[in-house]
Amino acid sequence: MSTKQASFYQSVERNFDKAAALTNHPKGLLEQIKVCNAIYQMNFPVKIGNSYQVIEAYRVQHSHHRLPTKGGIRFSHLVNQDEVMALASLMTYKCALVDVPFGGAKGGVCVSPRKYTEEQLEKITRRYTVELVRKNFIGPGIDVPAPDYGTGSREMAWIVDTYQQLKNGEIDSAACVTGKPVSQNGIRGRTEATGRGVFYGLKEMLSYPNDCKEMGLSPGIAGKTMVIQGLGNVGSYTGTISIEEGDAKVIGVSEIEGTIYNPKGIDIKKLIKYRKEKGSIIGFPGTKKLENRDDWVGMECDILVPAALESQINKKNAKKVKAKIIAEAANGPVTADAEEILLKKGIVIVPDMYLNAGGVTVSYFEWLKNLSHVRYGRIEKRFDQNAYTNLVSTVEKLTGKTISKRERTLLTKGPEEVDLVRSGLEETMITAYGQVREIYKRKKKVKDLRSAAFINAINKVASDYMTLGVFP
Ligand code: NAD
Numbered sequence: 001m002s003t004k005q006a007s008f009y010q011s012v013e014r015n016f017d018k019a020a021a022l023t024n025h026p027k028g029l030l031e032q033i034k035v036c037n038a039i040y041q042m043n044f045p046v047k048i049g050n051s052y053q054v055i056e057a058y059r060v061q062h063s064h065h066r067l068p069t070k071g072g073i074r075f076s077h078l079v080n081q082d083e084v085m086a087l088a089s090l091m092t093y094k095c096a097l098v099d100v101p102f103g104g105a106k107g108g109v110c111v112s113p114r115k116y117t118e119e120q121l122e123k124i125t126r127r128y129t130v131e132l133v134r135k136n137f138i139g140p141g142i143d144v145p146a147p148d149y150g151t152g153s154r155e156m157a158w159i160v161d162t163y164q165q166l167k168n169g170e171i172d173s174a175a176c177v178t179g180k181p182v183s184q185n186g187i188r189g190r191t192e193a194t195g196r197g198v199f200y201g202l203k204e205m206l207s208y209p210n211d212c213k214e215m216g217l218s219p220g221i222a223g224k225t226m227v228i229q230g231l232g233n234v235g236s237y238t239g240t241i242s243i244e245e246g247d248a249k250v251i252g253v254s255e256i257e258g259t260i261y262n263p264k265g266i267d268i269k270k271l272i273k274y275r276k277e278k279g280s281i282i283g284f285p286g287t288k289k290l291e292n293r294d295d296w297v298g299m300e301c302d303i304l305v306p307a308a309l310e311s312q313i314n315k316k317n318a319k320k321v322k323a324k325i326i327a328e329a330a331n332g333p334v335t336a337d338a339e340e341i342l343l344k345k346g347i348v349i350v351p352d353m354y355l356n357a358g359g360v361t362v363s364y365f366e367w368l369k370n371l372s373h374v375r376y377g378r379i380e381k382r383f384d385q386n387a388y389t390n391l392v393s394t395v396e397k398l399t400g401k402t403i404s405k406r407e408r409t410l411l412t413k414g415p416e417e418v419d420l421v422r423s424g425l426e427e428t429m430i431t432a433y434g435q436v437r438e439i440y441k442r443k444k445k446v447k448d449l450r451s452a453a454f455i456n457a458i459n460k461v462a463s464d465y466m467t468l469g470v471f472p
Helices: 008-020 027-034 081-097 118-134 153-166 193-205 209-215 233-244 268-278 293-298 336-344 358-372 381-399 405-412 417-442 449-468
Strands: 038-048 051-061 069-075 103-109 143-147 225-229 249-255 258-261 303-306 325-327 348-350
Touching (some): 008 027, 008 336, 008 449, 027 449, 038 081, 051 118, 051 143, 069 081, 069 358, 081 103, 081 358, 081 449, 118 153, 193 233, 193 417, 233 268, 233 303, 249 268, 336 348, 358 417, 381 405, 417 449
Parallel strands (some): 069 143, 225 249, 225 303, 303 325, 325 348
Antiparallel strands (some): 051 103
8 A cells, every 4th residue: 555645536446446357348348437538627717806716617527328417516625627537437336326327427616615705606606607508518418417515506596597598498408407496496305315315325224134233233223323524415414314214323523613522412403503603513512522623533433424525534544433334425535545444444334326326316306307397296196195085985984994184194195296206215225225235245256335336337337338339
């Protein structure tokens, strides 16, 4: 192991190569799957206050084997080409893994959102969108962005609005971006989708009693202790949903300002409110502050959830990890070097390309909704409700018994959009885990879940290339 830290993209390449070596695909095909197909680096001026600032930005389309390409847009002062290439690559494997029919892509704008006003951010976002339109790097059938670190539904609303101004009359234009506000053709359940997917993924993984035994854990997510790094979109929903629907216990939280813990559990909803009011998680009632922000890595817990940025667990701090499971809610939080150390310690890493795929899965549902121009549940809800009501009434009539009003409402409810989205997401996470686990358990040479996930993704992309006739 060299002393120099591998870049994020190098780490992804290393993981790819490790898994690719366990497949039988031709070298040229593997090379084609691995490389980034198109990289667009741009610099554009934006007037901020009384002066102009040149903004550096990227859009990388990793794989055109399926179109459109898909992937979020990141706003961070740390954005660079290597990072966007790594994130775009992961998107290809992620989409393949969860059977979302897109190639991978990613965008990055090198700005720190905290340093700009809302108006300035709007200007930057709209100008970035114009650049994408000009180079044909955005469109419902071309490349469809979504939120990522530092962006959310607000930015997606600016993007769709800019796109529609330039593409007046394009009937499917709403599908040019996902993660939009519900009022602007978004979908219910998208904001929470990544965190909810992390929860479904962990729940599924912990539902195999023998696997849990091997990890030294009891089955089920209930009662499991969690430590979360990053209380943004992904971290906060992972925490709240794991507590509310899984009965897990979040005992530690790390944010920019430091790390806090409470062995009895932290109420994440209250903590988010507290941080909004005070601007910090430090001082939240019932919690103690750890000495160093990065001490979260070594906290005693069942599940460590990095949900901030890449390379957070690296060869410098990997030895400190005491958790049984590392749940990669963020993209690339564990470097390839760190992974070697962690696997030797018997720690199970649930890979990003599987665990945080909930976001792109629900984005896919949003894209389909936009293309079909109809809300999920609109057509079948009443029909189902009437059919269930008739069924319950018939059973009551035949048995001579009646059920309570509450039971009747529960049994006869037709599906709302959010119910269907959650159901589709849960099904996707369960199916994808089953496929990865099967490879992990069946193939002796596959020693970790990340390699199993990569193999499954590579096989699917390879099969697409074969179908296209590019590699007969
Ligand atoms: P976000 O901007 O909403 O939140 C990230 C949080 O991490 C912020 O609150 C930030 O202050 C915190 N943070 C940054 N550096 C930190 C540090 N060193 N220590 C502690 N906290 C730190 O971003 P997000 O959308 O939640 O994305 C987080 C990760 O999840 C990224 O890796 C992203 O690529 C990945 N991801 C996001 C989505 C999505 O739908 N948003 C989907 C898949 C993967």
